[in-house]
Amino acid sequence: MAVLQLQLAPPMFAYRWPGWEVVVGIEVHAQIKSRRKLFSETLTSTLSEAPNTHVSPYDAAFPGTLPRLNPTCVKLALRTALALQSDIHLRSAFDRKHYFYADLPSGYQITQQYSPLATGGVLELPNLGTSVRVKQIQLEQDTAKSTFDRRRKLSHIDLNRAGTGLMEIVSEPDMRSPEQAAEYVRTLQALLRAVGSSDGNMEQGSMRCDVNVSVNRQGEPPGTRCEIKNLNSVKFMMIAIASEVYRHIDLIDAGGTVSQETRGFDEDRAETFRLRSKEDAPDYRYMPDPNLPPLLLTSKFIDIARQSMPELPRATRARLLDVGLTENNVDVLMAVDSGRDIGFDGEMKQGAVAYFDALAEGRDPKVVVNWMTHELLGQLMSRNQTFSHNPISVAQMGELIDLVQAGTVTGTGGKSVLRHLLDNPSSTSVHTIAEQLGLLALEAGEETDKALNDWCKQAISALPKEAEAARKGNERVLNKLVGRVMKLSQGRVDAIRTKEVLSGMLVQGK
Ligand SMILES: Nc1ncnc2c1ncn2[C@@H]1O[C@H](COP(=O)(O)OP(=O)(O)OP(=O)(O)O)[C@@H](O)[C@H]1O
Ligand SMILES: [Mg+2]
Numbered sequence: 001m002a003v004l005q006l007q008l009a010p011p012m013f014a015y016r017w018p019g020w021e022v023v024v025g026i027e028v029h030a031q032i033k034s035r036r037k038l039f040s041e042t043l044t045s046t047l048s049e050a051p052n053t054h055v056s057p058y059d060a061a062f063p064g065t066l067p068r069l070n071p072t073c074v075k076l077a078l079r080t081a082l083a084l085q086s087d088i089h090l091r092s093a094f095d096r097k098h099y100f101y102a103d104l105p106s107g108y109q110i111t112q113q114y115s116p117l118a119t120g121g122v123l124e125l126p127n128l129g130t131s132v133r134v135k136q137i138q139l140e141q142d143t144a145k146s147t148f149d150r151r152r153k154l155s156h157i158d159l160n161r162a163g164t165g166l167m168e169i170v171s172e173p174d175m176r177s178p179e180q181a182a183e184y185v186r187t188l189q190a191l192l193r194a195v196g197s198s199d200g201n202m203e204q205g206s207m208r209c210d211v212n213v214s215v216n217r218q219g220e221p222p223g224t225r226c227e228i229k230n231l232n233s234v235k236f237m238m239i240a241i242a243s244e245v246y247r248h249i250d251l252i253d254a255g256g257t258v259s260q261e262t263r264g265f266d267e268d269r270a271e272t273f274r275l276r277s278k279e280d281a282p283d284y285r286y287m288p289d290p291n292l293p294p295l296l297l298t299s300k301f302i303d304i305a306r307q308s309m310p311e312l313p314r315a316t317r318a319r320l321l322d323v324g325l326t327e328n329n330v331d332v333l334m335a336v337d338s339g340r341d342i343g344f345d346g347e348m349k350q351g352a353v354a355y356f357d358a359l360a361e362g363r364d365p366k367v368v369v370n371w372m373t374h375e376l377l378g379q380l381m382s383r384n385q386t387f388s389h390n391p392i393s394v395a396q397m398g399e400l401i402d403l404v405q406a407g408t409v410t411g412t413g414g415k416s417v418l419r420h421l422l423d424n425p426s427s428t429s430v431h432t433i434a435e436q437l438g439l440l441a442l443e444a445g446e447e448t449d450k451a452l453n454d455w456c457k458q459a460i461s462a463l464p465k466e467a468e469a470a471r472k473g474n475e476r477v478l479n480k481l482v483g484r485v486m487k488l489s490q491g492r493v494d495a496i497r498t499k500e501v502l503s504g505m506l507v508q509g510k
């Protein structure tokens with residue numbers, strides 16, 4: 001992210017487009033995380049599945065087949081609407097939007113353009129201290145997928161995606177820069193994941209954005225918007241917005257006007273290109289779908305959905321800060337869950353926040369979060385892994401923390417046990433593993449004192465220069481001697497006790 005901001009936002013960030021105001025509104029299409037499609041019993045598919053293996057006669061628009069609304073899709077869209085504080089309509093309706101393209105077997109898409117499930121709402125962007133209003137949320141069908149084989153001049157149609165449930169979430173034109181647009185999309189992604197209504201994975205196509213961009217001179221009314229279709233990464237969305245802004249400014253500066261267009265984005269050239277103008281916009285001939293009655297919800301149904309809402313990111317943040325975690329701790333845990341760490345694979349075994357919550361049950365939250373962020377996540381990261389790869393159960397991690405807190409294993413020893421567990425996942429008790437590895441702390445007593453004395457002496461004679469500096473009060477060098485003792489003892493002695501013994505010896509040796 002930092003890298004991209006450097007590309008897009010050089011030091012004159014605030015003055016990128018002096019005298020101009022940029023206006024952005026986004027239409028997000030998010031695939032609903034239901035096992036079945038919106039109007040058929042067919043199981044939804046993932047990208048890795050063979051083409052045309054998830055298709056019922058209805059999905060292929062065979063004559064005589066009829067739609068049947070999947071209630072799970074309604075419930076998940078409802079959760080989304082509740083999370084966005086939208087007004088939910090007890091009555092909504094389905095329209096047919098006609099157009100003719102090979103990826104749309106019936107010749108129309110069922111959508112809720114005119115009478116959507118919900119209107120209004122707001123998405124707060126806490127990182128930017130601002131918010132974006134939501135215009136409407138509607139249910140609609142996804143299309144099939146067509147790919148063109150240039151060599152053989154053939155179009156391939158894969159109907160697996162046809163009829164999958166989508167939520168179209170339309171924002172008001174409230175964003176003023178590519179960065180705000182990016183933050184909106186990321187925050188929305190985290191929200192959809194938190195309520196479980198969508199994976200929100202742009203790279204895998206389960207979330208796609210159309211961005212509407214216009215520019216106007218400061219103080220003047222908004223300009224004419226152009227819509228850039230089907231952006232499938234936040235990075236490309238930011239580049240597309242920036243390049244579109246430059247295009248509009250250049251046009252107006254040259255005395256021309258912007259005409260309302262639908263545009264595509266060329267990733268290689270980092271610029272947008274014209275798909276069609278408003279004049280040749282298709283006439284969608286919207287009509288109510290005669291096969292689908294209006295969707296009527298009861299207040300009770302909405303209340304039940306409201307009561308079963310999981311904790312939303314904003315509340316999670318507040319709660320974690322409340323138990324004493326730092327902003328930074330919270331950012332790390334929540335970033336892991338929202339998939340902002342690299343390599344998010346969409347399927348989290350257990351979220352980092354849930355893992356933390358389970359561990360913090362009866363333990364000091366600060367101690368727990370240190371183990372999680374510094375040790376566990378740190379070790380996973382150095383292995384190029386994400387939290388979803390974590391093989392250590394809550395019970396094991398909890399036992400490890402308890403052993404260290406009780407002094408049964410030293411902090412250093414505990415870190416070794418953790419590394420061992422990551423490399424050799426097992427369900428054996430952590431105490432047994434520490435014992436097998438010879439990492440149980442030496443019990444206080446005469447023998448341990450004697451061993452500790454020996455190791456301290458060895459460390460001092462092995463590092464005479466350091467010993468001399470430490471004698472003169474150099475704390476950092478003293479830690480080096482402590483480190484040596486730790487190594488000699490294989491992390492089985494207490495660091496604070498070691499420091500005491502070492503200091504004592506150095507003073508005596510004066
Ligand atoms: N002046 C403007 N500059 C930038 N964005 C704008 C401007 N005016 C409106 N928008 C945004 O354009 C989007 C319009 O989306 P909407 O779904 O309502 O209509 P549409 O794009 O005409 O329909 P379709 O769903 O067929 O694409 C909204 O996100 C809105 O915020
Ligand atoms: Mg739209």
Ligand SMILES: [Mg+2]
Nearest residue numbers: 027210212227
């Ligand atoms: Mg649009």
